[in-house]
Amino acid sequence: PPARFDIVTIFPEYLEPLRASLLGKASARGLVEIRVHNLREWTHDVHRTVDDAPYGGGPGMVMKPDVWGAALDDVCPGGALLVVPSPAGRPFSQATAQRWAKERHLVFACGRYEGIDQRVIDDAARRMRVEEVSIGDYVLIGGEVATMVMIESVARLRPGVLGNAHSHQDDSFSDGLLEGPSYTRPHSWRGLDVPEVLLSGDHMRVDRWRREQSLLRTAARRPELLESAELGPADHALLAE
Numbered sequence: 581p582p583a584r585f586d587i588v589t590i591f592p593e594y595l596e597p598l599r600a601s602l603l604g605k606a607s608a609r610g611l612v613e614i615r616v617h618n619l620r621e622w623t624h625d626v627h628r629t630v631d632d633a634p635y636g637g638g639p640g641m642v643m644k645p646d647v648w649g650a651a652l653d654d655v656c657p658g659g660a661l662l663v664v665p666s667p668a669g670r671p672f673s674q675a676t677a678q679r680w681a682k683e684r685h686l687v688f689a690c691g692r693y694e695g696i697d698q699r700v701i702d703d704a705a706r707r708m709r710v711e712e713v714s715i716g717d718y719v720l721i722g723g724e725v726a727t728m729v730m731i732e733s734v735a736r737l738r739p740g741v742l743g744n745a746h747s748h749q750d751d752s753f754s755d756g757l758l759e760g761p762s763y764t765r766p767h768s769w770r771g772l773d774v775p776e777v778l779l780s781g782d783h784m785r786v787d788r789w790r791r792e793q794s795l796l797r798t799a800a801r802r803p804e805l806l807e808s809a810e811l812g813p814a815d816h817a818l819l820a821e
């Protein structure tokens with residue numbers, strides 16, 4: 581059965597890239613089902629108002645609870661998982677993607693302005709699982725781009741979506757370390773040569789070299805990942821050099 585992604589947004593056209601290339605093909609093949617809803621369909625006034633001034637004052641506007649409540653009543657059946665992209669959310673990671681890849685139905689609520697009235701989250705949490713999630717420590721204009729990031733990372737884990745079945749097994753982060761450098765032909769390019777070990781045909785040497793490159797790159801760029809990675813004695817020896 582296809583994984584279902586519903587997205588509620590005031591800028592449906594912003595989600596058009598999900599219809600292109602790999603995800604577009606996966607939808608066409610019935611592997612995933614992506615449906616975009618315009619929040620304004622649930623407004624009650626002629627001006628189709630979705631926001632209002634914040635109680636307690638302060639800059640910006642807050643998205644109205646009654647409009648969002650009506651939309652989520654229609655879009656979310658009880659069993660769905662509601663995802664709210666937010667700078668104030670718990671960090672999204674590959675582990676989150678792996679967990680969500682098992683879900684049948686994900687609904688994404690794209691906030692804008694200063695955010696959605698908190699009571700929308702509190703009310704939704706009464707009948708479904710709700711996760712407020714951050715894709716990084718920066719502020720976007722709205723949740724649409726964060727939603728596309730998360731849908732792409734989840735959908736690619738679904739069987740059949742990626743051409744080569746193995747291409748997400750040895751992802752970055754699958755062993756907790758960063759991927760090292762990759763090379764393809766020509767073996768010499770602008771005076772830069774491919775590391776000789778990769779041309780050696782010695783698979784043991786290649787595997788060991790690649791592990792070393794991952795460890796060195798992780799130590800240099802993301803040392804905090806080393807604590808949670810499974811390192812063997814050879815790994816510790818290399819890092820101690």
Ligand SMILES: COC(=O)COc1cccc(COC(=O)c2cn[nH]c2)c1
Nearest residue numbers: 666667691695696714715716720722723
């Ligand atoms: C209850 O949650 C909300 O109201 C969310 O409201 C907003 C308001 C502004 C922007 C966004 C989009 O998310 C991010 O900017 C974001 C996500 N990850 N890193 C940055 C969401």
